[in-house]
Amino acid sequence: MDRDDLIVNDSYSVNARHDESHGKQIRKKIYFVTILLSAITTVEVGLGIFIKQGTDFWPVVKWSFVIMTLIKAGYIVLVFMHLGDERKSLRYVVLLPYAIFILYLLFIGVTESSHLNDVWREFQP
């Protein structure tokens, strides 16, 4: 099993270096992610313009927006912010507390506001 707690001088963030050939590889990945992010954004804008809210298709489009956004966010955090290259421990320290709080907050927000909406609908003249 790979040990994740070892501190090797080369893996220390300040000493992270690479040469030109390795840099080429990294840049290739960056350009790939650029094209991907741009493509997803284009698709999102296209769907937003051509599918009107309230049509039969809309719920599918709405959820596809959410999924596409999460994919974009994942690529930005893991590749652009290099969180994917960090140690597992740092990844979890950053992502887990955030995920726990926000999932709970989302749950409260959606439950409460849906209930409020129901009540207001009931008492609408």
Place this chain on the structure above:
Amino acid sequence: MAGEATKAIDKSLLWGGGRSPFSVSYGKMMMWFFLVSDALTFSGLLVAYGYARQAYLGAWPIGEQVFHALPGLTGNFPLIYVALMTFILIISSVTMVLAVEAGHRMDKKGVTKWLAYTIVGGIIFLGSQAWEWSHFIHGSAGYIITDTNAQYFLVEEVPHGKTAFDVEGFSLIANMGEENESIITGDKATSLFNDRINYVQGANMTINEYGPPQYGNFFFFITGFHGFHVFTGVLINIIVFIGVRKGIYEKRGHYEMVEKTGLYWHFIDLVWVFVFTFFYLI
């Protein structure tokens, strides 16, 4: 101590405990922790926005119907402007990651170039946002409220300091968006306009022509808070750019400062991705 370190690490890099948690420097780890707390703030704002919107009986305006203008052009271009802003921010995020990559190769020229592009991208984004705010605040033709609390939308705006008589063929739309929508013209329209109790045009903190007052408030607060982040991001980038030009990081032996501001800059892009989806698209 077997397995603690396979290779001796430079003592000056270690923390007080004699080791380096997560194998990252103090500054970088604290940047991550700051970003987590900042992400919680933005998430709180976006959840509050979703809460208000969900509770509002479907009276919330739709992004593509509010944001459909381009500078210098008339006509209907839903979402195009905000899509351009998104592209600008994504591209400046890419140039930032290229600057970080150049830093890992100790390529001072590369860092200088890409960081400069990033700053330019950030400034263009700020300018775009200024225009969007201005457009949002000034609005379009607007609507009037009469003493019976009815709303009549104007077909053409009445410029500030002018009256309805100055607008040729002045007309109002009654029951906008409903089945019995109708157009009122002539004397009836001008007298309705003269007897109005309020003429709502554009947006301010208490009322706006697009939808519920909260809509304007959330727009100002969320995009404003994000814009403020972009502004500080540009400032920090400029400071680091000066450092790069002066060769401070070259002397220090690493370009980690570029990496840390890079984290902040990518975070701004990340927030915008969510604002774009939840404020403009959905």
